[in-house]
Amino acid sequence: MATATTYPERAVSEPRGIAAWITTVDHKRIGIMYTVTAFIFFALGGILALLIRTELAAPGAQVMSAEQYNRVFSMHGTTMIFLFVIPILVGLGNYLVPLQIGARDMAFPRLNALSYWLYLFGGLVLYASWLAPQGAAGVGWTGYPPLSSAVYSPTTGVDMWGLSIIILGISSTAGAVNFITTILNMRAPGMTLWKTPLFTWSVLVTAFMILLATPMLTGAIAMLAADRNLGTQFFAAVGGDPLLWQHLFWFYSHPAVYIMILPAMGIISEILPVFSRKPIFGYSAIVWSTIAIGVLGFATWAHHMFATGLSPVLQAFFVLSTMTIAVPTGVKMFNWIFTMMGGSLKIDTPLLYSIGFLSMFLIGGMSGVFQAVLPIDKQVTDTYWVVAHLHYVLFGGSVFGIFAGLFYWLPKIAGWRLGEGLGKLQFWLQLIGFNLTFFPMHILGLLGMPRRYYDYPAERGWTGYNFAATIGAFLIAVAVTIFIVNFIRSAIRRDPAGDDPWEGNTLEWATTSPPPVYNFARIPVVDSLRPVRDARLRLQSGSSQD
Amino acid sequence: MEQPSSEHEEIHLPPPSIAPIMVAGGITFTLVGLLNLSLFFVGLALLAIGVALWAFSRG
Numbered sequence: 394m395a396t397a398t399t400y401p402e403r404a405v406s407e408p409r410g411i412a413a414w415i416t417t418v419d420h421k422r423i424g425i426m427y428t429v430t431a432f433i434f435f436a437l438g439g440i441l442a443l444l445i446r447t448e449l450a451a452p453g454a455q456v457m458s459a460e461q462y463n464r465v466f467s468m469h470g471t472t473m474i475f476l477f478v479i480p481i482l483v484g485l486g487n488y489l490v491p492l493q494i495g496a497r498d499m500a501f502p503r504l505n506a507l508s509y510w511l512y513l514f515g516g517l518v519l520y521a522s523w524l525a526p527q528g529a530a531g532v533g534w535t536g537y538p539p540l541s542s543a544v545y546s547p548t549t550g551v552d553m554w555g556l557s558i559i560i561l562g563i564s565s566t567a568g569a570v571n572f573i574t575t576i577l578n579m580r581a582p583g584m585t586l587w588k589t590p591l592f593t594w595s596v597l598v599t600a601f602m603i604l605l606a607t608p609m610l611t612g613a614i615a616m617l618a619a620d621r622n623l624g625t626q627f628f629a630a631v632g633g634d635p636l637l638w639q640h641l642f643w644f645y646s647h648p649a650v651y652i653m654i655l656p657a658m659g660i661i662s663e664i665l666p667v668f669s670r671k672p673i674f675g676y677s678a679i680v681w682s683t684i685a686i687g688v689l690g691f692a693t694w695a696h697h698m699f700a701t702g703l704s705p706v707l708q709a710f711f712v713l714s715t716m717t718i719a720v721p722t723g724v725k726m727f728n729w730i731f732t733m734m735g736g737s738l739k740i741d742t743p744l745l746y747s748i749g750f751l752s753m754f755l756i757g758g759m760s761g762v763f764q765a766v767l768p769i770d771k772q773v774t775d776t777y778w779v780v781a782h783l784h785y786v787l788f789g790g791s792v793f794g795i796f797a798g799l800f801y802w803l804p805k806i807a808g809w810r811l812g813e814g815l816g817k818l819q820f821w822l823q824l825i826g827f828n829l830t831f832f833p834m835h836i837l838g839l840l841g842m843p844r845r846y847y848d849y850p851a852e853r854g855w856t857g858y859n860f861a862a863t864i865g866a867f868l869i870a871v872a873v874t875i876f877i878v879n880f881i882r883s884a885i886r887r888d889p890a891g892d893d894p895w896e897g898n899t900l901e902w903a904t905t906s907p908p909p910v911y912n913f914a915r916i917p918v919v920d921s922l923r924p925v926r927d928a929r930l931r932l933q934s935g936s937s938q939d
Numbered sequence: 940m941e942q943p944s945s946e947h948e949e950i951h952l953p954p955p956s957i958a959p960i961m962v963a964g965g966i967t968f969t970l971v972g973l974l975n976l977s978l979f980f981v982g983l984a985l986l987a988i989g990v991a992l993w994a995f996s997r998g
Contacts, residue, residue: 408955413955415957415960416955416956416957416960417955418953418954418955418956418959419952497950497951497952498952498953502952502953503953503956503958503959503993504959506956506959506960507959507962507963509959510959510960510962510963510964511963511966511967513963514963514964514966514967515967518967518971549974552974553971553974556970556971556973556974559970560966560967560970563966618973910952911950911952
């Protein structure tokens with residue numbers, strides 16, 4: 394637990410420069426390292442996406458061979474899921490959860506540092522696989538056998554892909570234990586679970602999901618590695634069962650969708666009330682919906698396998714469970730909309746990104762419900778419809794939520810604000826580019842274009858939609874470049890943000906920007922759901938009486 | 940938010956440590972060492988040193 398040396402003693406012996414970052418166990422520094430590393434992997438994954446879109450811009454080979462294309466889209470998917478979306482949300486959680494609950498650090502600071510380093514090294518192992526004799530894994534981020542077996546993918550790149558995911562899994566599991574212990578045991582006096590901020594709630598439920606789901610993926614990859622290297626036949630077509638992999642893989646990877654979306658929902662739940670100047674509508678309904686999504690998320694995995702010949706009873710169960718999970722998600726949607734209704738909206742970049750999240754995630758959620766309908770799913774399985782759906786959920790949802798969070802909390806983390814003008818320009822370019830890229834993919838899917846193919850015939854009528862998607866992808870790249878320019882420009886200008894630039898509700902706004910190493914000089918005592926707002930109002934009414 | 944107590948509050952935080960990065964490096968090299976035996980032994984050595992540093996560090 395975070396109780397060892399007194400602060401003044403620590404300050405004397407604290408290393409400086411790069412050694413300070415390598416040896417740090419401070420949750421804020423670790424959160425920053427997670428966020429920066431994840432953003433670098435986002436840039437790498439984005440470059441891979443641009444290669445994919447350049448290849449598909451027109452029929453015929455453009456910039457790479459089919460084998461290289463397989464490696465590029467496999468690394469793109471693995472990077473975006475395991476090295477960007479999940480870790481950047483862990484990074485924001487690391488920075489903010491102790492501040493939001495009024496703690497000085499995470500429960501296990503050294504375990505927290507271990508989680509970060511395992512994440513970085515896992516990512517480096519994945520990218521080192523490009524140097525493997527027969528190249529990186531080209532088996533998709535799903536790694537389905539028999540394609541991922543030693544017969545069809547003899548490269549050690551697949552083994553390194555598996556090892557990197559095992560290392561990332563150890564990192565995630567250690568992080569989940571840390572978050573659960575911190576949130577359950579280290580909340581400030583007076584902060585009951587029903588006074589805990591919604592972002593922290595979302596991290597708590599996500600941590601339980603990681604803890605329960607990740608061992609399944611780790612075990613599956615260990616079995617795959619045994620098949621590839623020790624001659625076992627867990628997933629062999631004869632003597633084993635390739636479908637077993639799909640069950641094990643999706644038992645992790647469908648909850649992983651919620652692992653990626655719940656913290657983004659938590660971010661939105663913090664931003665909307667602040668920028669609407671209203672309390673969140675239905676706090677307890679949002680909490681229960683978060684828990685319901687966390688539980689139901691474990692009962693929907695086989696909807697990824699409708700085309701594999703599941704028994705009718707199983708198909709009916711997974712259709713029902715998939716439709717059911719839309720209910721708590723819909724409850725949240727209504728809560729967010731009612732939070733904004735009648736509010737005094739402050740249209741700054743965090744709110745724009747939050748509204749972007751709501752609208753894009755709504756489209757992704759609706760296309761997901763379409764896919765829950767068995768006859769539709771069988772038509773669109775493995776087509777570009779699925780690519781459109783997952784990107785509306787994970788980019789339109791998670792990534793818009795992540796940018797909302799970065800614009801909202803960067804003033805707290807850095808002490809200065811990102812430029813609003815460039816922020817709004819980035820948002821609109823990103824929104825337009827995103828829809829130009831991914832909306833046509835719905836049509837391509839309905840027209841029958843399969844996913845993961847590196848080429849298509851000119852006479853199928855797919856060229857225009859693909860070209861539009863490629864233009865859109867480059868627009869997204871311009872938007873992200875604007876973010877980087879905005880960041881550098883704002884870091885140079887350093888316009889002071891103040892401790893509470895948005896007039897926030899939660900405890901992170903009660904300390905300085907950036908916070909001191911010990912977070913709070915005295916641990917605050919909490920008596921409401923919006924402690925900082927209530928304290929601010931009391932102060933204002935006190936000074937007006939004076 | 941109520942006013943916190945004005946009594947003196949001692950702040951306890953753990954000191955910086957090299958052990959986490961060493962343990963992480965040890966785990967990584969040990970696992971990657973399953974594909975290359977020389978890395979396996981480097982990983983085990985790093986892991987042992989990292990765990991020892993972790994176990995015997997104060998706080």
